[in-house]
Amino acid sequence: ILNVEQSPQSLHVQEGDSTNFTCSFPSSNFYALHWYRWETAKSPEALFVMTLNGDEKKKGRISATLNTKEGYSYLYIKGSQPEDSATYLCAFGDQGAQKLVFGQGTRLTINP
Amino acid sequence: SAVISQKPSRDICQRGTSLTIQCQVDSQVTMMFWYRQQPGQSLTLIATANQGSEATYESGFVIDKFPISRPNLTFSTLTVSNMSPEDSSIYLCSVVSRVSATEAFFGQGTRLTVV
Numbered sequence: 001i002l003n004v005e006q007s008p009q010s011l012h013v014q015e016g017d018s019t020n021f022t023c024s025f026p027s028s029n030f031y032a033l034h035w036y037r038w039e040t041a042k043s044p045e046a047l048f049v050m051t052l053n054g055d056e057k058k059k060g061r062i063s064a065t066l067n068t069k070e071g072y073s074y075l076y077i078k079g080s081q082p083e084d085s086a087t088y089l090c091a092f093g094d095q096g097a098q099k100l101v102f103g104q105g106t107r108l109t110i111n112p
Numbered sequence: 113s114a115v116i117s118q119k120p121s122r123d124i125c126q127r128g129t130s131l132t133i134q135c136q137v138d139s140q141v142t143m144m145f146w147y148r149q150q151p152g153q154s155l156t157l158i159a160t161a162n163q164g165s166e167a168t169y170e171s172g173f174v175i176d177k178f179p180i181s182r183p184n185l186t187f188s189t190l191t192v193s194n195m196s197p198e199d200s201s202i203y204l205c206s207v208v209s210r211v212s213a214t215e216a217f218f219g220q221g222t223r224l225t226v227v
Contacts, residue, residue: 004154034216043116043218044204089155091216099145100216102155 002026004092006103013080014111020076021106023090027071032093034100035064035075039086047075047088080110114139114207118219125195125226132191133222135205140185145206145216146178155204161188195226 005024013019025033032051038044048057053068061078077084087107091100115138125131135144144161158178159169167180181189192199203222209215 036216041121041220043220044216046215046217049215091155099157099160101157102147104152104154 002092002094002101004090004101004103006088006090006106008106009104010107010109012109012111015080015082017080018076018078019080019108020074021088021108023073023075023103025071025073025090025092025101025103026094027069029094030068030071030092031095033066033068033073034089034091034093035073036089036091037086038089038105044089077108080108082110082112084108085110114141114209114217116205116207116217116219118205118222120222121220122223123225125224127196127226129195130191130193131195131224132189133203133205134189135187135219137186137207141207142185143208144182144188145208146180146188146190147204147206149202149204150198151200158190158203161190192224195224197226200224200226 007022032049034049035047036044037047048064050066055066057064063076066073087105089102089105091102093100117136119134146158147155148158149155157170158173159167159180161167161180161182163182163185177193179191205219206216
């Protein structure tokens with residue numbers, strides 16, 4: 001059974017502060033690591049799809065890094081804003097599969 | 113990208129009844145995926161819906177409880193049968209990008225409460 005763990009499960013951050021959270025995943029048979037943002041009553045939205053060890057991707061104030069050898073990825077948010085409040089999901093895709101295994105998510109709340 | 117329309121967005125159902133959730137995609141896709149997120153748990157794959165063949169169920173999920181239809185390449189339904197309070201979850205349908213074969217697109221989700 002593939003195990004994808006995210007930590008922390010929830011996080012409260014003051015507006016303007018920066019934050020980060022972690023996704024750990026199996027280091028064997030790696031194909032891709034996904035990050036999604038899921039706001040209440042909306043569809044999960046893809047942030048990043050990362051495939052290469054050492055990959056770093058950035059979208060505005062949000063960035064992510066990937067270490068496939070040790071099986072972890074970090075998501076960083078710089079200068080948090082209230083609209084960043086959401087659940088952030090990571091998902092692991094293994095070789096040859098189109099199925100994704102999701103972590104439990106990190107619920108982020110930005111306090112104004 | 114793919115746009116997926118999922119309905120209903122939420123429902124409150126009596127135990128022992130069944131609910132059918134529909135997903136309509138704006139493009140033809142080979143596989144559609146159905147997920148469930150129980151409170152405090154991970155988003156878990158229930159089954160993969162293939163057009164023209166039976167759905168493929170993940171361990172712990174059976175066709176009698178979660179029958180799936182896939183009549184064409186743009187539409188699928190998931191039925192939650194003989195519901196119990198443990199079925200209270202968010203249910204999501206999903207497709208994978210045809211271009212990258214990696215990025216997933218999701219419906220808006222169905223928040224089901226069984227009382």
